[in-house]
Amino acid sequence: xxxxxxxxxxxxxxxxxxxxxxxxxxxxxxxxxxxxxxxxxxxxxxxxxxxxxxxxxxxxxxxxxxxxxxxxxxxxxxxxxxxxxxxxxxxxxxxxxxxxxxxxxxxxxxxxxx
Amino acid sequence: xxxxxxxxxxxxxxxxxxxxxxxxxxxxxxxxxxxxxxxxxxxxxxxxxxxxxxxxxxxxxxxxxxxxxxxxxxxxxxxxxxxxxxxxxxxxxxxxxxxxxxxxxxxxxxxxxxxxxxxxxxxxxxxxxxxxxxxxxxxxxxxxxxxxxxxxxxxxxxxxxxxxxxxxxxxxxxxxxxxxxxxxxxxxxxxxxxxxxxxxxxxxxxxxxxxxxxxxxxxxxxxxxxxxxxxxxxxxxxxxxxxxxxxxxxxxxxxxxxxxxxxxxxxxxxxxxxxxxxxxxxxxxxxxxxxxxxxxxxxxxxxxxxxxxxxxxxxxxxxxxxxxxxxxxxxxxxxxxxxxxxxxxxxxxxxxxxxxxxxxxxxxxxxxxxxxxxxxxxxxxxxxxxxxxxxxxxxxxxxxxxxxxxxxxxxxxxxxxxxxxxxxxxxxxxxxxxxxxxxxxxxxxxxxxxxxxxxxxxxxxxxxxxxxxxxxxxxxxxxxxxxxxxxxxxxxxxxxxxxxxxxxxxxxxxxxxxxxxxxxxxxxxxxxxxxxxxxxxxxxx
Numbered sequence: 001x002x003x004x005x006x007x008x009x010x011x012x013x014x015x016x017x018x019x020x021x022x023x024x025x026x027x028x029x030x031x032x033x034x035x036x037x038x039x040x041x042x043x044x045x046x047x048x049x050x051x052x053x054x055x056x057x058x059x060x061x062x063x064x065x066x067x068x069x070x071x072x073x074x075x076x077x078x079x080x081x082x083x084x085x086x087x088x089x090x091x092x093x094x095x096x097x098x099x100x101x102x103x104x105x106x107x108x109x110x111x112x113x114x
Numbered sequence: 115x116x117x118x119x120x121x122x123x124x125x126x127x128x129x130x131x132x133x134x135x136x137x138x139x140x141x142x143x144x145x146x147x148x149x150x151x152x153x154x155x156x157x158x159x160x161x162x163x164x165x166x167x168x169x170x171x172x173x174x175x176x177x178x179x180x181x182x183x184x185x186x187x188x189x190x191x192x193x194x195x196x197x198x199x200x201x202x203x204x205x206x207x208x209x210x211x212x213x214x215x216x217x218x219x220x221x222x223x224x225x226x227x228x229x230x231x232x233x234x235x236x237x238x239x240x241x242x243x244x245x246x247x248x249x250x251x252x253x254x255x256x257x258x259x260x261x262x263x264x265x266x267x268x269x270x271x272x273x274x275x276x277x278x279x280x281x282x283x284x285x286x287x288x289x290x291x292x293x294x295x296x297x298x299x300x301x302x303x304x305x306x307x308x309x310x311x312x313x314x315x316x317x318x319x320x321x322x323x324x325x326x327x328x329x330x331x332x333x334x335x336x337x338x339x340x341x342x343x344x345x346x347x348x349x350x351x352x353x354x355x356x357x358x359x360x361x362x363x364x365x366x367x368x369x370x371x372x373x374x375x376x377x378x379x380x381x382x383x384x385x386x387x388x389x390x391x392x393x394x395x396x397x398x399x400x401x402x403x404x405x406x407x408x409x410x411x412x413x414x415x416x417x418x419x420x421x422x423x424x425x426x427x428x429x430x431x432x433x434x435x436x437x438x439x440x441x442x443x444x445x446x447x448x449x450x451x452x453x454x455x456x457x458x459x460x461x462x463x464x465x466x467x468x469x470x471x472x473x474x475x476x477x478x479x480x481x482x483x484x485x486x487x488x489x490x491x492x493x494x495x496x497x498x499x500x501x502x503x504x505x506x507x508x509x510x511x512x513x514x515x516x517x518x519x520x521x522x523x524x525x526x527x528x529x530x531x532x533x534x535x536x537x538x539x540x541x542x543x544x545x546x547x548x549x550x551x552x553x554x555x556x557x558x559x560x561x562x563x564x565x566x567x568x569x570x571x572x573x574x575x576x577x578x579x580x581x582x583x584x585x586x587x588x589x590x591x592x593x594x595x596x597x598x599x600x601x602x603x604x605x606x607x608x609x610x611x612x613x614x615x616x617x618x619x620x621x622x623x624x625x626x627x628x629x630x631x632x633x634x635x636x637x638x639x640x641x642x643x644x645x646x647x648x649x650x651x652x653x654x655x
Contacts, residue, residue, distance in 0.1 A: 063415040071473030085288040
């Protein structure tokens with residue numbers, strides 16, 4: 001379960017980071033992101049990524065945990081990329097659902113792990 | 115000045131990538147599959163598919179060895195694990211050398227203890243060996259070639275990061291159905307997202323090659339250890355001096371007098387915190403045989419074990435009383451040796467449990483796609499230019515065709531290799547060599563096909579063939595005596611189900627690619643290169 005927690009947290013982090021980027025933010029609503037929302041999503045994104053590190057280390061120990069975390073982050077980011085490209089063609093406004101979904105999954109994983 | 119630097123980096127990226135791209139693609143693809151080398155070998159031996167691990171494997175193995183090899187001097191038992199469903203036995207007669215190929219072996223059904231007779235196959239080992247020493251070339255030469263390709267990969271990664279700085283800005287971007295743009299997106303995405311993996315695998319690959327290319331570099335950290343230190347198997351390690359009890363009188367101890375293995379296993383597993391993977395029984399013909407239990411897997415990157423055992427943790431017991439005699443002293447590694455060990459372990463994913471192994475596998479697939487799309491981009495970037503100019507240089511035509519043979523042709527050859535494993539007669543002499551011959555024969559035919567048919571037709575045709583070969587593997591497996599997919603899934607046998615499912619998914623991916631490339635080539639590649647909105651995204655013209 002800890003590895004799922006790490007995966008979903010990393011996914012949520014990446015999703016928030018994507019929302020802080022002008023390109024993907026434009027997918028959510030037209031116009032440039034405000035400075036505040038950009039900062040906010042950046043903070044959330046890096047926070048999520050940082051947080052996703054601890055379940056990996058708790059599960060595998062430091063040396064293997066760091067390695068596994070890199071692999072999990074790769075998978076999370078790749079899944080997000082694919083999801084973004086899908087959402088873009090199917091439901092452009094749906095992008096906001098992605099981090100929310102990841103957040104819910106992470107919460108479920110956390111409650112199961114704890 | 116800065117633009118000039120980035121331009122030369124782009125040049126370096128383009129040409130190191132092209133020159134060694136096909137070889138790197140082959141190394142990446144076979145190396146990625148080699149993460150599941152044991153699983154693939156098991157798939158290729160359907161005679162073993164019926165074996166299901168039970169709770170008493172250890173006792174069963176000891177009992178069967180007493181029947182099969184009562185006169186051996188030592189026994190080694192590899193227990194079923196998440197990567198293997200059988201019990202593998204090895205025993206050596208007194209006085210026999212402890213080399214890698216010596217001794218006698220047997221494979222047991224883990225439930226019944228019956229001796230199984232798997233077919234001869236080159237298995238996953240062939241793909242594993244191919245990824246660093248190719249085939250049919252002198253080993254030294256082949257390692258040099260792959261070592262140079264690894265160096266080129268390193269250069270391509272560094273120059274790629276410098277030229278494509280922009281990729282870090284929107285690396286989640288994949289725009290499908292946009293021709294060259296989509297290929298470039300895919301190239302960037304697989305490169306950036308798995309960048310830590312690419313750097314790690316290439317750098318550690320280089321370090322592993324140092325052992326071949328510059329043996330003298332390795333001398334320093336090894337000094338002060340016996341020259342064979344790396345090959346010491348857990349069962350050959352000596353207990354700390356002074357812990358051997360005084361010799362008892364010369365009692366004739368038959369193997370049957372060995373203490374029951376179950377309690378020892380429980381003691382060891384409690385100490386290790388993880389299951390026992392290997393049992394070694396030594397000095398069987400002496401009055402005081404000894405039993406060494408080694409843990410499966412490792413819990414740190416620098417825990418280095420012998421051959422396939424993986425872990426660095428072991429316990430030694432008195433074989434007649436069951437008393438704990440000691441643990442082999444932990445190897446003390448210098449900082450350099452520890453870094454080397456960690457890199458080697460990382461590269462081989464030796465420590466990895468099943469999930470971690472899948473992560474490595476996925477990253478490896480990412481690397482394979484990165485190299486493949488890179489090769490394709492070299493062609494598609496130039497296609498429009500040549501189309502406008504009205505003539506295609508012969509070098510361009512050559513690369514176009516080699517791309518088909520090197521990328522899809524290899525995939526078809528790997529698919530054919532799996533089919534040959536099942537379709538060649540079981541009792542064929544030199545069966546493993548014949549499987550390899552099919553692999554190279556099909557690869558050569560695929561290259562020939564690309565030259566005869568031209569790339570526009572060869573791409574979809576070969577991709578379609580690869581799709582059929584891979585997607586058909588679960589059916590082939592079930593039809594030729596292997597465990598069928600429904601059964602293996604219900605049984606929870608994820609080793610076999612995993613190979614079948616991965617092949618099925620690969621087949622679907624090939625089918626998708628076949629459909630994508632079957633659209634008229636003009637619609638894809640002759641699109642005017644105005645599409646990229648940021649021209650500096652597309653360097654290397």
